[in-house]
Amino acid sequence: MQIYEDYKDHADFLTIYIREAHPLDEWRMKSNEKDKDDVCYAQPKTLAQRVAIANDFTQRFKFPVPFGVDEMNNAANDAYAAWPERLYILDESGRISYKGGNGPFLYDPKEVRAWLAQRYGEVKHAEPAPEKKS
Amino acid sequence: MNRTLLWTAVSFGGLVVLAYVGLSILAGGPKDAIEMLRFALPYMHRGKLKVGDSAPDAQLVALDGATRFHIRARSNGRPLVLVFGSFT
Numbered sequence: 001m002q003i004y005e006d007y008k009d010h011a012d013f014l015t016i017y018i019r020e021a022h023p024l025d026e027w028r029m030k031s032n033e034k035d036k037d038d039v040c041y042a043q044p045k046t047l048a049q050r051v052a053i054a055n056d057f058t059q060r061f062k063f064p065v066p067f068g069v070d071e072m073n074n075a076a077n078d079a080y081a082a083w084p085e086r087l088y089i090l091d092e093s094g095r096i097s098y099k100g101g102n103g104p105f106l107y108d109p110k111e112v113r114a115w116l117a118q119r120y121g122e123v124k125h126a127e128p129a130p131e132k133k134s
Numbered sequence: 135m136n137r138t139l140l141w142t143a144v145s146f147g148g149l150v151v152l153a154y155v156g157l158s159i160l161a162g163g164p165k166d167a168i169e170m171l172r173f174a175l176p177y178m179h180r181g182k183l184k185v186g187d188s189a190p191d192a193q194l195v196a197l198d199g200a201t202r203f204h205i206r207a208r209s210n211g212r213p214l215v216l217v218f219g220s221f222t
Contacts, residue, residue, distance in 0.1 A: 003215075011213040014205065016194060019177070022222040027169040041222060051199040057221045058197065065217065066208060068194030076205065079190035081181025082218035084174070090189045090214040094206050097213065099185055102178055112215060119213070 006123040007116045017054040018070045018077040021084035
């Protein structure tokens, strides 16, 4: 996540794993099955299942952004109307400073980058080189 | 009168078919349109939060599956970017 690498010295980031958007037992997407990573899960029924998928995600992609998992009562998801994906920025006093649209069509990381750039200036670090497969 | 009713029914039916075709294109196929209506729409909301509102402070679980923390506890006196999503 390039925005995180560019602005982690200025802002805090938190990824929040919420209920699956396209699990095997609900709205299954063919694109997930064709994906080289073969991302196919049933909708988690327990917190342990949800945490296991979140760990799989962070380990597969060596995901560097701090991570939290929504409880099974979907409290965070419901409070932020976040499903299937959404971006927010909270200011230093804990108020909503930016509210993105619902993904996938209105999910726009460029708006988050613009918010951060307006406050801290344009920051662009070199993207990390892809790992060589042995 | 019957003619009016007939045209109303035909028009309504046409609109339903058009909506279904449009939804199928948007969702990726006819089956996806049904599943979108069944599984996605109940969970997709614009939400009532507005810019300037106090941010809800829901509790989350850490990746160890046991530690709990609150969203706003992760802000160290700086703006906090929240990225909501799932694997699929």
